[in-house]
Amino acid sequence: MANITCSLCDERACYLRRYSGQRFCRRHFIEYFEKKVKQTMLRYRMLERGERIGVAVSGGKDSLSTLNILSKLAEKLDLDLHAILIDEGIANYRAATIKQAKRFCEELGVPLTTLSFKERFGTALDEAVKLSQRNACTFCGVFRRKLLNDAARELGCDKLATGHNLDDEVQAIVMNYLRGDLERLVRLGIDAGSEQLVPRIKPLMEMPEKEVALYALLSGIPASFEECPYAQDSFRTEVRAMINRLEESNPGIKFSILRGYQKLLPYLKSYQAKALRSCATCGAPSSGERCKACMLLEELTPSA
Amino acid sequence: MANITCSLCDERACYLRRYSGQRFCRRHFIEYFEKKVKQTMLRYRMLERGERIGVAVSGGKDSLSTLNILSKLAEKLDLDLHAILIDEGIANYRAATIKQAKRFCEELGVPLTTLSFKERFGTALDEAVKLSQRNACTFCGVFRRKLLNDAARELGCDKLATGHNLDDEVQAIVMNYLRGDLERLVRLGIDAGSEQLVPRIKPLMEMPEKEVALYALLSGIPASFEECPYAQDSFRTEVRAMINRLEESNPGIKFSILRGYQKLLPYLKSYQAKALRSCATCGAPSSGERCKACMLLEELTPSA
Numbered sequence: 001m002a003n004i005t006c007s008l009c010d011e012r013a014c015y016l017r018r019y020s021g022q023r024f025c026r027r028h029f030i031e032y033f034e035k036k037v038k039q040t041m042l043r044y045r046m047l048e049r050g051e052r053i054g055v056a057v058s059g060g061k062d063s064l065s066t067l068n069i070l071s072k073l074a075e076k077l078d079l080d081l082h083a084i085l086i087d088e089g090i091a092n093y094r095a096a097t098i099k100q101a102k103r104f105c106e107e108l109g110v111p112l113t114t115l116s117f118k119e120r121f122g123t124a125l126d127e128a129v130k131l132s133q134r135n136a137c138t139f140c141g142v143f144r145r146k147l148l149n150d151a152a153r154e155l156g157c158d159k160l161a162t163g164h165n166l167d168d169e170v171q172a173i174v175m176n177y178l179r180g181d182l183e184r185l186v187r188l189g190i191d192a193g194s195e196q197l198v199p200r201i202k203p204l205m206e207m208p209e210k211e212v213a214l215y216a217l218l219s220g221i222p223a224s225f226e227e228c229p230y231a232q233d234s235f236r237t238e239v240r241a242m243i244n245r246l247e248e249s250n251p252g253i254k255f256s257i258l259r260g261y262q263k264l265l266p267y268l269k270s271y272q273a274k275a276l277r278s279c280a281t282c283g284a285p286s287s288g289e290r291c292k293a294c295m296l297l298e299e300l301t302p303s304a
Numbered sequence: 305m306a307n308i309t310c311s312l313c314d315e316r317a318c319y320l321r322r323y324s325g326q327r328f329c330r331r332h333f334i335e336y337f338e339k340k341v342k343q344t345m346l347r348y349r350m351l352e353r354g355e356r357i358g359v360a361v362s363g364g365k366d367s368l369s370t371l372n373i374l375s376k377l378a379e380k381l382d383l384d385l386h387a388i389l390i391d392e393g394i395a396n397y398r399a400a401t402i403k404q405a406k407r408f409c410e411e412l413g414v415p416l417t418t419l420s421f422k423e424r425f426g427t428a429l430d431e432a433v434k435l436s437q438r439n440a441c442t443f444c445g446v447f448r449r450k451l452l453n454d455a456a457r458e459l460g461c462d463k464l465a466t467g468h469n470l471d472d473e474v475q476a477i478v479m480n481y482l483r484g485d486l487e488r489l490v491r492l493g494i495d496a497g498s499e500q501l502v503p504r505i506k507p508l509m510e511m512p513e514k515e516v517a518l519y520a521l522l523s524g525i526p527a528s529f530e531e532c533p534y535a536q537d538s539f540r541t542e543v544r545a546m547i548n549r550l551e552e553s554n555p556g557i558k559f560s561i562l563r564g565y566q567k568l569l570p571y572l573k574s575y576q577a578k579a580l581r582s583c584a585t586c587g588a589p590s591s592g593e594r595c596k597a598c599m600l601l602e603e604l605t606p607s608a
Contacts, residue, residue, distance in 0.1 A: 174481070174482075176564070177478070177481050177561065177564060178478075178550065178554075178557055178560065178561055178564075179557075179560050179564065180560040180561060180562075180563040180564020180565070180567065181564065182564060182567045182568060185564075234553075235554070238550065238553060238554075242546050242549075242550070245546075246482065246542065246546070249542060250482075250539070250542075253482055253483075256482065256483050256484040257481065257482055257484060258484075259484040260480070260481060260482075260483065260484020260485065260486060260489075261484070263484065263486045264486060264568070264572075267571045267572050267574065267575060268568075268571050270571065271571060
């Protein structure tokens with residue numbers, strides 16, 4: 001049957017890109033995917049020749065795919081890659097993914113630095129959850145972001161690459177639209193970096209989650225597809241389902257959401273100016289007087 | 305049972321406002337509703353003493369409720385109200401609603417001006433649909449907007465009030481976010497008016513559709529609840545259902561969407577400047593070289 005062959009060769013197609021109508025075989029899908037990620041990096045000027053790039057790896061499909069593509073570019077662009085893994089301290093989950101990430105970094109010849117909540121903050125995530133009323137994602141998000149930035153600075157990285165894909169971005173954009181949270185809406189898109197904050201890049205930001213999963217699978221990347229046992233942000237889950245339903249009936253709408261947001265951003269640049277201060281306790285960039293990490297840490301420390 | 309009495313008196317409650325937890329009896333609901341609409345008009349400086357206000361009426365709950373509240377304010381604020389009705393030419397639908405609107409205007413002592421597509425453009429909506437591939441809503445939206453503005457200008461109105469409620473506003477905002485349509489996103493919220501364009505006000509923009517329907521019902525307003533037979537904008541229908549689901553699990557989210565949009569708007573003011581031009585054919589304000597109404601009219605006129 002003609003309609004199940006690749007749009008570019010006679011091989012059997014394994015993927016139909018609904019919003020463009022193109023069909024790809026394994027080889028052409030990988031080719032398309034890597035090319036598009038490289039174009040994204042070029043368009044947003046994510047990389048400069050000779051830079052040291054920290055790559056946040058969790059062992060999942062997104063971060064390992066990001067690392068894989070960056071390592072393919074490393075020689076040509078003279079990049080110095082450093083994988084950074086954060087061990088939050090989640091029993092029966094993190095150990096396996098750490099093993100996978102380590103193995104893959106060794107395979108690619110990329111040095112891996114591991115930082116743990118326990119060692120840096122004195123409290124593993126499992127313990128923090130028991131000590132507090134807050135949900136795990138609150139601690140995890142704040143502490144992980146801080147440690148990733150600390151590690152990238154300590155390693156002297158020029159940039160920090162994360163595995164956020166199109167779905168992650170679009171969900172965050174829509175969540176902020178719906179909540180009316182202008183602060184986060186702006187922070188999401190404008191990341192100029194600062195003396196204290198390593199600029200972050202998101203090479204997969206234009207790639208749908210489905211395509212990233214397929215890429216990892218077809219490229220033989222040993223990624224974990226396991227969900228974090230704490231995963232439970234019910235509002236994000238709701239928004240994700242909603243956007244996926246919309247995409248079903250309006251193929252390409254994830255891209256229009258992203259494009260619309262990108263058109264908005266330049267007008268919001270003047271908002272940025274008043275958004276960032278320095279934490280009174282640790283000096284890290286903060287939207288309030290003290291940064292979220294310091295406030296959460298205090299909650300975990302019994303007062304004397 | 306205590307929990308079914310009004311929060312403000314001992315009467316039986318007929319409405320629970322989920323996002324605030326308040327319960328209202330008939331009298332207190334009407335009181336709350338009218339007060340909040342007046343506050344909205346005050347906050348957005350919609351009215352000035354002594355103005356002539358055109359009120360777009362369709363015979364539905366939104367426009368007749370708007371007219372009802374404005375007429376209650378008319379004496380105090382020395383307002384000169386003129387109801388404006390557009391007869392699109394929709395068989396088996398419009399006639400009944402026109403009758404209702406006429407009756408209500410007479411009851412309130414507000415003069416009513418009726419303009420029809422047939423008389424002004426030479427083509428009723430039913431005919432336009434038969435002559436063209438386009439769907440009815442495209443013609444109707446463009447032509448109705450134009451006639452409402454023409455009528456308001458001819459009557460010398462300072463403002464044109466429409467019945468858009470919170471749900472209408474939020475649906476339009478979210479549709480534009482999702483489509484990435486910055487042009488419409490801006491036009492929706494910034495309406496400074498111009499020499500050619502009568503400034504529009506939306507007194508019900510902060511009132512949920514459900515509350516408007518209840519207000520019309522409890523106030524004995526003879527509003528039609530019939531749906532237009534052409535109603536079929538599938539994307540809006542999808543977005544409406546989506547937002548209503550979200551509101552179910554996150555009471556108050558319609559307000560956060562509106563608030564977030566209002567926080568965005570001031571940053572988008574500089575976008576406005578390049579958005580409006582004059583139609584080369586009729587001189588009306590237009591985002592392109594010619595206005596949408598002139599382009600659609602041409603489609604309906606057989607070329608000689």
